[in-house]
Amino acid sequence: MRKTDRLLKSIVVITLVLGGTRGLAAQAAAEPGGERQALLERISELERRLGDSRTAGAAEEPAAAEPAGAQAQGVTLQDLLERLEALEARLSTLETQTVMSEPETRVRRVVVWVDEDGVQHDEEVPGAREVVTYERERVYRRQTINEKIEEALAADADERVSVGIDAAFATQFTGKTSGDAGLPGGEAYGLASADLYFTARVAQYTLFFADIVGLSGSPPDAQIPSLSLINGYTARLGEQNQLNLREAWVRTELFSQSLALSAGRLDLTNYFDLNNVANDETSQFISDTLVNNPALGLSSNGAGVAAVFDPRVGINVKAGFQQSNPEAENLSQSIYSLVEVGYVGTPIPTGEGNYRVWFRTDNSSGTRATAVGVSLDQKLTPEATLFARFGSAEAEVDRDTFYSLGVGFANGLVWNRWDTWGVGYAHSDLDAGDREHVAEFYYSLGLSDRLRLSPHLQYFRVEPAGGGEFGYVVAGVRFQAGF
């Protein structure tokens, strides 16, 4: 039992008994004798218990109680009343000094009316204007010390910039299954990545976010000439062993928070072409074609704006543009513009599905090139989710086409409760005649809330237009820690 709880319990007991004891004192005035002795003993007992309570709580002056066995002879009614009053005073002190009895105060937003003379009214009066102000109010709410500490910590956290870290290390081993002898085979690769996230609330419904990333290592993509990235982290690799600002934007929410606007240095793949089971190289597939649709064409992050309108009725609309060329000299160069319509519902009774259709234009080649794509994930069972993507992008002569599909598993068919795994296949067919087939299996083992270990097995088969096809099996392990 906590000390404060013990104190409170004592207060309650004493209060109850005091009420009855005062009645007894009044009766004792009419009937001196044995009853007075009983009354005296009860007062002594109360004094002793109050003394014990005070010992458990705040320090106080020694109690002036007489031994419980004191005789009633010579004790007048006035003596008894004085001792009762002393008891009540001590009890009052105990109540007011105990931390848990401190009245709670807080500030609340109130609407008042101010008239022409500057007099404030609680109710609307003719000629007065409505004003929003803030006022302290006091309530009788007992709070424990724990609650007080938690409130203070929460208030402090609200004012601070929160920092998050996402660190990963991916080790991969390649085995060549076909291709020229000049191509590497049997090599080991490793790439370490660390993201630092900074988040701060800067105004009502307005958030600042920044992501600084540092990468180091040698991914297989530096040696193997696949059409897509074998290690999706490589897409982040700007400069080795240097910190790069990946994202820095401000987001605000308007119209009852149904419209979210983000502006700054963006990664539009965080807003478009999303997929619940194939969209994150840090926790799902590591092959880049199973993370994003290549037809999107975004090669790097840049300045841009994204707007997301989601009234939470199952349909959402997104629009945005972003510069995707770090060498661009002005804001009109290399602009990618995207619109997307999304739908969430249960078109088949096995579970919910998310369906997205997007359209993109790009002026980076000097002319306006377009692309269209689809991304969907549909629950087949509570454990299995089907995913698929399709994309078609305008190229020099004809179109580049791409599709991928697979299944992600969670909430069952797993070793531990929070594990996930998936299998996927992707196919790219470029206008230039190059083709690529990618397959991947991964199992993401949740070692703790903050640590995951994922073995991956990938297969790449590339058929260049000019011949010389080659294939690789890539086995790897990814450690990922997030805070």
Next chain:
Amino acid sequence: MNHVTRATLSAGLIAALCAASPGSTTEAQGVKISDPTSVLLIVNRDSNDLTFMDLESHRMVGKVFLGNNVNPHMAMFTHDGRYVVTGGTRANKAYIVDVPTLTLVKEIPVDFAPEHMSISPDSRYYYQGNPDGDSISVIDMQSLTEIRRLPGFAEPLNVTFLPDGSKAYVANYGAHWVGVIDVTRHELLKKIHVGDVPAVHRLDPDRYLGEIHGVSSASISNDGRYLYAADGDLGIVAVIDTREDRVIKRIPVGPDPWRAFMSHDGKYSVTLNNGDETVSVIDTASDAVVATFEGGPDMVGANFAAGKAFVISSTSGFVYAYDLGSLRPAGRIKVGTNIQIETATTDVAETKLYLGNSTDQTIEIIDARTHAIETVGNVGLFPWGTHIMDSKDNYCH
């Protein structure tokens, strides 16, 4: 018998008679509420009172002050409508209010921090959970006394009686089991283990040695056959067969689910997964998740009306709606800005929700069909919960 003792006994007898005979008080003070189904009961945590609002006129019709620093948590009518009971969390007492006269008739010392309670179907017993005391107080509603105090629980949050009143199930938020109480003898019969902690807990002991999120409630199916008990740390809903008192299925949902709420037709059980801010919809025929939707932060309750589930996101000020016919999101109702909303009850006709807005000290009446909001102000300080007699959405958080 000496005079003092006789006088004391007489006074006690008179007091007891007054407490046990609200009818006599009624005659003296007049009836304030003649039909308990016609009012909304509001628990005001910080003004330490219970207030009553007429469901037709939306006017306040009565108030019962419980005492400073009582801080009531949850309140409910007995099934016969005679009393309202509430637990004074910071006073460590249960309070009994006579409904017709709105008179506080009894304060009963219980264990530490009484919060949620339940009344036996015959209105005979009032089971008061004492989370900080790890006990259940059994209060006899005839004698208005605590007749038993059942120890051995771990932060007992909610109690669920079987429809026949033979057993009561106690959800322990400080553990991963549901207690079965024999209501005839008021004894803990069994602890039903809802699920195992994942094997990887050895790698992250602090995750499980820190704050525990166990079972907050065992929600009962319409036929009384099954209980749906969500466990926060395990991320599951355990389905308990009440005939055999054993778990027959464990349904994985999202992380940190806060209790399972049963739709009124019994077709769905809805969990609020605060770990990833999603809402899982369980089909109770197949006991499988049939939809998982995006929710909001700090979800505390779900109500059902007009064929929809309404999920309350406490700190965002939003109520999220989901169409249970098409299993699609059905909009988001903005109750206010910079507010904290608490729990709601649904009227018996299932047309309106009565939601406590603790920041503005209002009750927000939400039309379940149109999502229009009517505000009733000055209901008391920090309205923490609401209750309508015979409503199927009477719960607390």
